[in-house]
Amino acid sequence: MLRKTSSLIAFLLISSSVVMGQAEWNEAIRQQIEQTWEAYNQAFIAKDYDKIRDLVQVPFFRWSEGETALWQSPDDVIKFYRGHREPLDARGYKTSRGDLSEARISLLSPTRALFSLRYRRYKADGSLLEEGAAIYLMSNASGKWKIQGIMSQDPAEMGKVH
Numbered sequence: 001m002l003r004k005t006s007s008l009i010a011f012l013l014i015s016s017s018v019v020m021g022q023a024e025w026n027e028a029i030r031q032q033i034e035q036t037w038e039a040y041n042q043a044f045i046a047k048d049y050d051k052i053r054d055l056v057q058v059p060f061f062r063w064s065e066g067e068t069a070l071w072q073s074p075d076d077v078i079k080f081y082r083g084h085r086e087p088l089d090a091r092g093y094k095t096s097r098g099d100l101s102e103a104r105i106s107l108l109s110p111t112r113a114l115f116s117l118r119y120r121r122y123k124a125d126g127s128l129l130e131e132g133a134a135i136y137l138m139s140n141a142s143g144k145w146k147i148q149g150i151m152s153q154d155p156a157e158m159g160k161v162h
Contacts, residue, residue, distance in 0.1 A: 029107065033115050033138055034100055036145040041119075045095050047085055049078045057139050061149030092123035104159055111140040118158045133158040 036055060043051035053074050060077045062069045071077045098119040106114040115136040121129040137149035 029113070030105055032145050033105060033113060034103065036138070036147065037098060037100075037103075037115060037117065037136065040147060041096055041098060044081070044085060049081060052081055053078055055146055057142060057146040057148045059148070061137060061151075063149070064152035088121070088129075091129060092125070093129055094122055094124040096121045102159065113138040113140075113145075116153070116158060118155050131155050 040052065040055045042048075043055065056074065056077050058072055058074055058077060060071045062071075062080065069080070071080065096119055098117045100117070102118060104116040106116075108114065115138050116133070117136065118131070118133040120131050123129045133153040133155040135151040135153055136147050137151070138145050139148040140146075
């Protein structure tokens with residue numbers, strides 16, 4: 001699995017820097033990607049794992065501090081989401097909001113994009129539970145935009161290029 005993960009990371013880094021022809025950008029693409037993320041966020045909040053299953057594509061990649069994983073089956077992706085979402089309730093979790101006004105999209109090809117977003121999770125009393133940022137690997141290979149992976153990011157580094 002580590003070799004497959006390393007190959008995927010190398011592919012993502014190389015493909016984002018190689019010109020493979022100009023993908024045509026338009027506002028409709030941004031809206032479609034944002035709508036996919038919003039539907040994903042609502043499904044995450046509601047623990048609607050069937051909806052999450054419809055919004056993700058395998059193979060699914062996750063890269064964060066202390067975790068690198070590649071799942072080949074939708075069942076394994078949903079197992080990850082259950083393990084990630086369920087414990088939030090014990091911490092008082094109620095909802096999440098993404099800052100779409102600051103979101104960035106890097107169109108890699110007509111069917112692949114990186115969607116970078118800062119989000120906040122809130123407790124039932126309205127107080128901040130945590131803040132995060134992620135780069136979502138978006139794929140349109142199936143005819144609609146889906147999430148094919150997530151790379152966590154320090155919110156302070158979101159949008160920066162060094």
